[in-house]
Amino acid sequence: MSETKTTVFRDLLAATKDGDWGKGESRQGHVPAYVIRGTDFAEVRRGCIAGVPIRYLAEKTVHRRLLRADDILIETAGGSRDRPTGRTVLISQEILDAFPGDVTCASFARFLRVDPVAASPRYVYWYLQYLYARGDMWTHQVQHTGVARFQFTRFAGTEEVPLPVRAEQDAIAAVLGALDDKIAVNERIATTADSMCDLIFQSRAQQHASVPMSRLLHPILGGTPDRKNESYWGGSVPWASAKDVVNATVGVLASTEEHITETATQNSRAKTLRPGSVVLTARGTVGAVARMVMPAAINQSCYAFEPGRMPAAVLFHMVRSAAKSMLGMAHGTVFSTVNMKTFDHVEIPNLPADVLNTLNGELASLHQLIVSHLQESRQLATLRDTLLPQLMSGRLRVKDAEKIAEEAT
Structure with missing residues (x-):
């Protein structure tokens, strides 16, 4: 990267706050909100929000935790023997628009609101993805009880983020984001086709x-x-x-x-x-x-x-x-x-043999559509994950990455 400076992570933030799990049932003084858990990160990243639960949070304080476009969620507890805490997901405007109500994160996560004057929020998100893929998050994990925890304060105060000029930050985020967007589109097409298959099957099955x-x-x-x-x-x-x-x-x-x-x-x-x-x-x-x-x-x-x-x-x-x-x-x-x-x-x-064969023909073509879109998504994800460290380390020029991504999509 040319003209790169470094900044301590906490100095890039305009706001950050732990999430809230709230209550499971409606009660006085509480309002409903969709609460994104660490287990929801992968689905939310793909634009699938069906599994995100509704909880009831204290009306007096919920406004402090409501998410905005380009907020980053980071997992601060959980993990496993093979996977550290510190996973992240970017909350885009498209994701927020998909929810019919307010959105926040659960208590085992926190939101990071990057100051857009200090850095590109989306570039910072991809830098966090880079750190996680490289295994750096292990160094900030501690486990005194059964739950592994991410030491966010330590991380934010010690992690130095390389910041190229703003135009390059935006370009890096755009290249990687375009691949992510195409993956999300493919998986939405696959999900729609899968739902169509279920409807076709049920319409035939109920007749027998x-x-x-x-x-x-x-x-x-x-x-x-x-x-x-x-x-x-x-x-x-x-x-x-x-x-x-x-x-x-x-x-x-x-x-x-x-x-x-x-x-x-x-x-x-x-x-x-x-x-x-x-x-x-x-x-x-x-x-x-x-x-x-x-x-x-x-x-x-x-x-x-x-x-x-x-x-x-x-x-x-x-x-x-x-x-x-x-x-x-x-x-x-x-x-x-x-x-x-x-x-x-x-x-x-x-189902009689003739119905089985006819129905299988209808379903099989949609199944193949699903598989082909998911196969392309896996290829794009591999490309994205290959480009990520190359771009963040400066070993690959943004213009070259743009050409590679354009040819792939």
């Missing part, structure tokens, strides 16, 4: 009688290869956990955190399932459903259903529809679970 799920589908329980056997791990076979299924975008399982070897599939219950198989989470977060677009194995927290007489596209919506009924009869008290007996009690429509 239902039978127990176990009469039409064969559940396959997954497994975990021996962790002590190194020859079972790090291979080429994707191995899906409930977490992978829950995190699948628009119900499309295209990647997994862990992989196993062919040897592991031959010597454990983690058998390779063919593309088009549908996975249902049975423990922990019960009832999440995703369809595989590649061969993969699953662990014992999931059941799978392979396409056969019931073709793949119909199978996905059949299992997803059944999952909604399944949640009402899941067994267990602390962690609800689904077991083999559950499939004897959940009913699904018994």
Whole structure:
């Protein structure tokens, strides 16, 4: 970067304040507001706000925490063994406009309002993304109890932010933001197509009688290869956990955190399932459903259903529809679970062969549209994440990055 100066992070802020979780029910002296949690960051970044809860905050103080366009939310508690606190999300005007009411953040986060005279708020957001991707946030995390916390005061007082000239700040933010915007558009198209599929399926399904799920589908329980056997791990076979299924975008399982070897599939219950198989989470977060677009194995927290007489596209919506009924009869008290007996009690429509084939043709074309848009989004995300450190370190000129991004979008 040319003509770069550095500024301590806290000197870039016009305001910052912790969030508020508020109350779960309406009461006197409290007003409703949408409260963004750390767990909502990824969805909100994509423009999906359906999961953001409404809470009730004290009327006297809520105005201090209401979000404005270009505010940045930073996660200050949470994290995990593999993921530090310090994730961020930019609150654009488009995101605010999507909410029908006031918006704030939860108590395990805080908002950062960058002084636009001191720096470009969007550039600062991307710099925070850069720090997180580089692993710098680990140095500001502390864990005295079960909850990991981000030491924001320490971070704000010690982190020095490189600031190129304002035009370059804006250009860097524009390049990276354009890629993010295209990713969000792709995923909104995919979500709309997915909703259309559900409507098409329901309109056909309600015309036919239902039978127990176990009469039409064969559940396959997954497994975990021996962790002590190194020859079972790090291979080429994707191995899906409930977490992978829950995190699948628009119900499309295209990647997994862990992989196993062919040897592991031959010597454990983690058998390779063919593309088009549908996975249902049975423990922990019960009832999440995703369809595989590649061969993969699953662990014992999931059941799978392979396409056969019931073709793949119909199978996905059949299992997803059944999952909604399944949640009402899941067994267990602390962690609800689904077991083999559950499939004897959940009913699904018994569609004739001609209806299955016709319906599958309608759904499959939309499924392919969904997959193609999500595949492009993954490619754009990889490009964005590659450009980010290059731009922030000055190793790549903005003009070159602009050309690369323009060709990609």
